[in-house]
Amino acid sequence: MQIVYSQTKNKTADALFDKMYYIEAAKSYELSVKNGDASKETLQRLGDAHYFNTQMQRASEWYKKLLEEYPDEVSAEYYFRYAQSLQGIQNYELAKKWMKSFSEKQKSTDSRAENFSLKTVTIEDIKKIKPQFLLENLDINSAYSDFGPMFYKGDLVYSTTIDSSYLKTAKYGWNDQPYLNMQRGKISPAQSNVTFKERFGKEITTQYHEACVAFSADENTIYFTRNNYNGKLKRDSKGVNNLKIYSAKAVENNGTVRWENIQELPFNSDNYSVGQPSVSKDGKKLYFVSDMPGTIGSTDIFVVDILGEDQYSNPKNLGEKINTSGREMFPYITDKALYFASDGFLGLGGLDVFESRLNDGIFDSPNNLGAPLNSSMDDFGYIVNEQSNKGFVCSNRKTGKGDDDIYSFERSCTQSIEGYVFDAISNAKIPGAIVALKSNNQEIEETVSKMDGKFEFTENILCGTPYTIEASKENYTPSSKAISTSENSGISEVPIGLDPALVERRDGILKIKIGIIFFDLDKSDIRYDAAIELNKVVLLMTQYSSVVIKIESHTDSRADDQYNLELSDRRAKATRDYIISQGITPERIESAIGYGETQLINNCANGVPCTDTQHQMNRRSEFIITKM
Known part of the structure; x- marks a missing residue:
């Protein structure tokens, strides 16, 4: 703003x-x-x-x-x-x-x-995020600003004010510190520390700021942020010296790399700032930060296509899912996610680091990565090797050595499983359900769903691991769901629907489950014992006022085919009439049809010898739920 x-x-x-x-x-x-x-x-x-x-x-x-x-x-x-x-x-x-x-x-x-x-989400929710990061302050940090880390040929290139006085003694008025330049550090085998190796990019170093670099996929092109300076410092109409992104090409001679052909990118301007580049792993897109026209907040993240031959597409704002009315800064893009700093989303204070997972080319809503990665101060400049889950982040928290410090981190993979239990017919949430978490048929934890049906498992949940969630409640049929947690830290959402005990699922069809409906020989009158079972249908349809059914009656193969067809149809319609007589409106019974012996569920067809028990399986009435 x-x-x-x-x-x-x-x-x-x-x-x-x-x-x-x-x-x-x-x-x-x-x-x-x-x-x-x-x-x-x-x-x-x-x-x-x-x-x-x-x-x-x-x-x-x-x-x-x-x-x-x-x-x-x-x-x-x-x-x-x-x-x-x-x-x-x-x-x-x-x-x-x-x-x-x-x-x-x-x-x-x-x-x-x-x-x-x-x-x-509240601040309390952010503070409750399970810690995922182990941070270490690096040896290269000084009493001034050290930030903007980027991987380069197995080393780390970063921005610093230390040793800058060999060029000048002037200090930057913003924070009364020397101007920034770049150095190269050696990453320790454990990737937990960095030691100074050499000054980096002397050819692109000026008497003003150079910071926040990115490299092409082949590491032969560098993109870096610099003051609007090309032999002379330029200011806009308000007297502000804006930032620009420049590129340079690597020229190697006897193992020594020089950066030549320095150019500013075509979407720079004297009237607004462009900086903090990050290149996608395939080398096709360049992400950056700007306050150019079309910016939603103070600074937004934009992207351009890298077209080759120093050509780029027009900048595209990443939109309101990523950018806010505040500051979005320091993007870092991987194959899996966009990481960036923002003060426009709820956080612990200042800039916090957020992660937006990338699914089919679309960014998910950003998630705050929590403490200790984030603090009450500014936390930014996050880069990571997602294979090792190790990387670097910057912060000006008070426990550091100077102003901005670079920290190494190792990100542990932590998971939690959350969900809710609901009535599969009405979608109403079910409180008081017993929910169990199992792995390899062994119960790990058991809990009870809350008043809103929600449950959660947070202890000792592993990433990339299969689990089974089982839920049960009186008057419902128990249900289970197999899941596999993500390879990355996060929350697995598991809704579980329970069918009422009177409902069964078979081959994708919902049926009301009752006992056998008995009729007297050659009759379709509803007997007392049949009425007891049919009242269960009435009870369920009363409890679930949106349920619509169809009734199907069937006979065995004994007796004449046409006789069986007509008898079953009379029985289906008598069943319908009884249910309506108990207060169920006629439009909730879609149809009542007898199918005789045309839909046998075993091999007991005409002429096939079968026992009475086998024939009994075909004498059935079915109540199929067609709408819920």
Whole structure:
């Protein structure tokens, strides 16, 4: 969400703020407040100067004062930023209150309002996500910023401010740190640590920022983010120096790689930023972040097709499933998923890492990867080898060595099984059902479905493993379902339908299950014992008012064929009339037809010697459910 800033009385501070020199701007604005200027504009910019530099404690203090002094004059964005800064200092209860206020104030125009509406996933749900990651701070981290890791020829290329002073002594006004350049590190055999190997890409290094790289599938093309600089630093009409993506080609000579033919990509602009590239594993698509026209929020993730010969398709926004009214940043694409950082979905504070699984070319709704990968601060720059489940992520959490640090991680595969038990006829949820989890016919765990029919198994569930879920409840037929959990961490959803005890399924057909309907010889009158069984049909149809049936009556092969056909038809219609007499409306009985001996269920046809028991199997009435 972009905010149009009004000027304050402090022109020096405004100029620093507009150039994104936030540390110096904050100092100057605080001096203004000390001298009596507590205007809305000054408090806004003062809070933002700290917020953009992830100084969440200071940001929350100034946003609190802003909302106390000008509650009805500030935009909903400041409710959001105050809530985010509170999350950043782990004051989740107060953050929840202000997120709710933000949702109420902005609900009609901002996708974050729905994401933070607290109607579905809550902060408590995020905090309860089962830990999947073991993190280690790397030896290469310094007191300044180290981030933007990317795999390259078995090593790690990353962005850092360390050793940058060999080019200059200037510092970047945003965070008062040296400018970024790139280095190459050696990944340890266990992939848990990285040690410095060499400076990387001297040919593409300037006196400004170079960071956040990606490589083509053959690793012969590099894509990197740089200030809008080509011998001269360019600024837009507002005085902002935007970012651009550049490419360069590898030229190898005696084992030494030089990066040549440096070009900026054609969808760059002097008027907006483009950066943080990621290339698909097949080398056909380039994902990146931008605030170009068509952006939904502050920054969105876009994609272009790589057409070859330095040609690209027009950028395509990934849409509202991925992008929000907040910031989506640092995409990393694999064959299986898109990983990215966002503050537009519910999270633990600042940027959180999200995973959107890729199914048939379509991205699923993003899932927060939970703590400890995510924290109350900014967590981003996630890359992973999905075969080993090991990778790297960046964070500015307070337990690090400096500002942004790079951490190695190993992701354990964790699963849970959730579902609900429901009536297979009415679809109503069934509470109090006994649900058992089994593996290799051995029971692992048993639970009882809740009032909404839900159940869950969370302990010791393995990935890529077959299980059987069995459910039972009095007056229902027990049911079981075989599942196999995913090879990746996640939740297996298992709904289980139970048929009422009076219903049976056979060859895909639903039938009402009752005892034999007996008739006197050569008669179709409903006997007392037949009425007892037919009342079970009436009971089920009364309980399930949408059920429609058809009645079929059958005889054995003894007696004349035509006689049997006519007798069974009379009995079918007598059965129908009895059910209607008990209060079931006629339209709920689709048909009542006798089939005589035309549909025998064994070999006891005319002339075939059979026992009375074998003939009895063919003398039957069936009540087939046609609608539910």
